[in-house]
Amino acid sequence: MTTSDRPLAYLTVNDVEYEYGIPGSTVRRWLRDGVLPHSKPGGKAKSHVLIARVDLDALLAASRVEATTGPLAAKS
Structure with missing residues (x-):
């Protein structure tokens, strides 16, 4: 893996718009x-x-809402 293949550790607002x-x-x-x-x-x-x-990534993970119905819902 070269340096250009690695994701950037820090992003600008424009980077967040483009990547996410x-x-x-x-x-x-x-x-x-x-x-x-x-x-x-x-x-x-x-x-x-x-x-x-x-x-x-932590902010997005913390705000994640899991599916309650459909094929992606967790099976109990």
């Missing part, structure tokens, strides 16, 4: 509301925001 299909407005709202941790390497209000992929 989540609208940028939603990601920015999560950032503004403190729902999604992020870094601002420049330290200024207009600095680019970096989002750790593990944080985004």
